[in-house]
Amino acid sequence: MRKRLIPLAITGSVVLAGVGVHSAFATPSADAVISEVYGGGGNSGATFTNDFIELANAGAGTLDLSDYTVQYLSGNPGPTTKWQATRLTGSLAGNGRYLIQEAAGTGGTTTLPTPDATGNINMSGTTGTVALVKGTDLLTCVTAEDCAADSRVKDLVGFGTAVVHEGSGAAAGASNTESVARKTLVDTDDNAADFAAGAPTPENSGGAGGGTGDDGSSPSPSPTATPPADAISAKIHDIQGTTRRSPLATKDVKDVTGIVTGVRTTSTSSTSKGFWMQDPKADKDPRTSEGIFVYTSSNPTVKVGDSVSVAGVVSEYYPGGYDSGIQSITEIIKPIVTVLSSGNALPAPVVLTKKNIPTAWSPAGGSDGSIDNLELEPTKYALDFYESLEGMNVQISDAGVVGATDAYKELWVSVDPKHNKTKRGGTYYPSYDDPNSTRLQVQAMNTSDAFPMANVGDTLKGVTEGPLDYSQYAGTYILEARTLGTYVDNGLKPQVAAAPKSNEVAIATYNVENLAPTDAQSKFDRLAKGLVTNLRAPGIVALEEIQDNNGAVDDGTVDADKTLNKLTAAIAAAGGPQYSWRQISPQNDKDGGQPGGNIRTAFLFDPTQVSFVDWPGGDATTAVDVTGKNNKTSLTVSPGRITPNDEAWNSSRKPMVGQFLTRNNKTIFVIANHFNSKGGDQNIAGRIQEPVRSSEVQRMKQAMLENAFVKKLEAADSKALIVSLGDFNDYQFSPALNTLTGNGTVLTDMINTLPKEERYSYVFQGNSQVLDHILVNPTMLGKVSYEVVHINSEFADQTSDHDPQVLRLKP
Template identity: 60%
Template sequence: MPSSIPRSAGRTVARSAAVSAVVASALAAGLLAGSTSAAAEDAATGVRIHDIQGTTRVSPLVGKQVTGVTGIVTGVRTYGSRGFWIQDPEADANPATSEGVFVFTSSVPTVAVGDAVSVSGTVTEYVPGGLNSGNQSLTQISKPVVTVLSQGNAVPAPVTVSAWSVPEEYAPEGDPAAAGSINGLTLDPETYALDYYESLEGTNVRIGTSRVVGATDPYSELWVTVKPWENRNWRGGTVYGSYASQNTGRLQIQQLAPIAQQPFPKANVGDVLQGVTEGPLDFNQFGGYTITARTLGTVVDRGLERESTDKQHKNELAVATYNVENLDPSDPQEKFDALAKAVVENLASPDILALEEIQDNTGAKNDGTVAADLTVKKFTDAIVAAGGPAYEWRSVDPENNKDGGEPGGNIRQVFLFNPERVSFTDRAGADATTATAVTGRKGHAELTLSPGRIDPANTAWEASRKPLAGEFVFRGRTVFVIANHFGSKGGDESIVSHHQPPVRSSEAKRLLQAQAVNGFVKQLLAVEKQADVLVVGDINDFEFSGTTKALTDGGALYPAVKSLPRSERYSYVFQGNSQVLDQILTSPGVHHFEYDSVHINAEFADQDSDHDPQVLRFRP
């Protein structure tokens, strides 16, 4: 997964009354440009909303007390981050200044949509996720005193966000003098998509009929695009194909009504949110710019179906990888049955299946258990019950709480293999801390330990899963498979960061991990140039990333996902971007393969895992 940040209900974060302290610390650190701490001592009267919002991402009045700010209430949020939005119905002539602003009340607001109000309070810049997240800030009025002037007024007409209004370029380059931040740059909403959305922060906006590019999630959100043609694939998603292809038309959709009052619609990628969706444009930690819908369109089901890969021929070896998302015996039998059915029906019972995120026998219970035999047995039994083969399995138990993931869960990679088609070459002696090595016999490469872990003492694997190497034999030919689960993207800044380009700090560890695996593959190839080697698993990085480049260094490996058309390269959907995280890479000796990213989870509201499995078929 790209992140393991905890999320509250509705994925809106309740803010403490100490939010002004966050701003104060930001001012002291120089992170929020255009303000001084002395400003907090001043008071401003006769201020309009566009004066508060200003022409940059940070209010020129941050830290100041403002009085008599008038506007019409356009939305009220009674859960999560409680408060309401107001908008000035008389806009100024500057397209860079928003006419809407959020009023943070902390308690349930007592105003209603259509109320004309006068608000006094402190202008603050709230950073969802905290200053270290790199997120942009949300301009708001905190600790408000609210006076209702009249009721039943018309809501200001919405700004229509459309394919034609959102610029093609995503964001300006950050200011080098401000450590790459765009906070102090004057907004240019006609040139950059992020500037355009920021110029509408807090404003009442609308979209028309739009395609769903991110399925409804457990937090009652979905993603749409207002640009139908933007990097579209034939299943309806929007493909993230490079760091410069952020897909500007994406917007997150939430609703203002509590779920208990109005259930949120269930949608898959490719469905259509039909009709008008309208409400204030918010900015939050888990999706950036979000329409908090007062009026929500209707989901039209376009019938997206789960894919099934082809069955391997008699002389073909089918190798698959599947992140089964923290599987442990306490999960309901329904999860095991669904995953097993997918192995049999959607993956066509591959000969070798590398699993990621197999937890120990007590799951997230932090009791020192590291064995996972009960987890694997429950899964393999479910596969047999689904009509699949009686898979055997191999793995190496980790040290307790040394491989990251959910504390106590001890996730690890596991090999399943069909003994009627494949044999496993066992070379005993492996444990969590002993490295397998490469040796040779009569010009053929062998592992000293099989299964065995690759270089587990390397600091690249600290608090991360160690690669699992195994030696298989298919029709007399040795095949080496290395199962991986690289470090997560947790801690990276999002693509809506105030740093442009965003800081992707997690890449440093994955780069070292990729170099370690690449070095091990080169050792195999140094002994046997045409050895069949497959590096598989949840790489947690894109096919165009530095991680993948390090894996392929020197021509040791080829990312098989690149054999697919660009529009079909994805295994995960994050914030409406269909992207690659799971990969199978091949050594030069692996010729004439067929590759399939089998889309059965990532595009669907109902998921057995959040990852799509990958399958490669070839003749060793």
């Protein structure tokens, strides 16, 4: 599954409801149902080379599938797990079947019967959930209850150990050699009762089965099809119009001509098969794009340089779902494509530079907050400029990489790399008012295309060119690279922290990204190397995202001793100290994050440098308090949680405070934090402007509670040494951080003591930004030095998506 966000501006653990058993899903379907699911295609022992989903119609009437998708969710969805979709075309005849071919594996010997639709979803052979959905928007539910409440779900099948299923349980028995298939076409909304395991028996709409099919690349629809008599003759600029939404949306069009500028034959959970075309005869209105995407569902038969005439239906496709706030993509669907000639020169690209991209980001939304229906002003606003080029051939030159290549052949560049430039070649995010308008994602047009593993600071030398698209997951504009510039490695290296002096104690924070004992030993070894070599083995380390002893398995396990022992053993093996640790196990499924993972914060400490002051009684629900005065000030429990029962911490990690003693008998109070995530916030390049940051409300409440606790410590001992650190999931300029620090009067955010170009610990969508912080109270100032140690966020090869930070204190 793709590790992405609902188009948001961040990371962290999304708040998810608990998963329960739903006795009945929705109204059982009387016609179209999912009849068979097979995820073992191409796996060891498999006969068939591809995964597949088969639909059946229990009714006599024909069902038009042109507005349907089949969607897949992993069996144990996590905080960033997204549904993957395959769009359908054609129809499902009464009493008929319909076959959807999905991803291929490396094994198997038999091809599927000719599929009725093709996708590229790589399903598990043993566990997962498949839904037949009315509409093309991705589902967002990750629990059985929430999916049952979604009226778009026509049918749903959970198999194996899937937590999202209908009825008493998931369908059992799926494997590399067995599918799960309906016993009858009577739908009782109980997957465990309705399905049984057996040999895969795929059948297509023509009744073919067995494996004599092809690769599904035949043209769709048939080239002999004709448009409706009332179809409107239109040019591309007529379809695109002067706003984000087409004036011809839902209308049949014909005689739409242009030159093919890009062909996508590989679909993923965030892309669709089809091609881009552009009219070389532009109108004189800069607001109207001359390019458009034609969604074919199966492999397009056109080539770059073909002159084509297209008929079809104009669609405004919201790839992440309308309610997410994502912008739409104007497309032609159900196309009838006629090739007029081949080998034509492509329309000249629009060259994107700092001079023609406005610095102002977006107009304010209308009364509903949306910019959908506002007239575009491409010379005034960056989002309007990009929208006016939607689907058109664009070009960038000598672009600096500001976001490293991810696992899906995507990276981020800036065409104005000097704007808000970091010391290491990225682009820092200074405020909500300046999201860096010249950032742009570059993506391989097809997953088979060569693509560099680039780090921040590298360069795509020369020309990168292709159609301008809009990304489902990033929620922003994206250059689909038909031509990719020459990759230049500029040699970015991981940093090493300054060594603490003999009279200093180093205190660090590190988000280790859902660390569980089930992770590969290599992850533990790399984390250990980072802590020992790059951070120089700090005396105290606050860790975020430590999972329980069986990771994402949701069976009530909450202890994390195996996780922490495996990490400390790896640190010792890497030449580091034998760290001790302290943590508080949360209540099961009460702290958010990946369901079943029970993430929490934890302390590592080197007993040769500091000692931990243990005060018994700290547990998941007991609140820590302050006792004593002046140099006798102490915690009532250590480690202890700050106001853990307050609603501000619902489905979120609770701050854990520990009392440490240095070798010269100075007490340090350290608070380990992981505030609630930005899950649910709207994307900065979405249709809602200004985007709503709904998660901010909870972080503000959390900040107020911790601020009050810090003040209580200060009131007891004005000379107390207090460090609050961790992943606060918010920026240094955010209301939550300003509330926590009392606008700098109660705590000082050490990131603000660095030059602006060094203020980042995380890179998202090409913006180098701050989510992790180390805060100190006034007594600490003058006694500390501080740095962010960049070893992850700027690199294609990451151990975690966060950079650690370290504070060196002279007590």
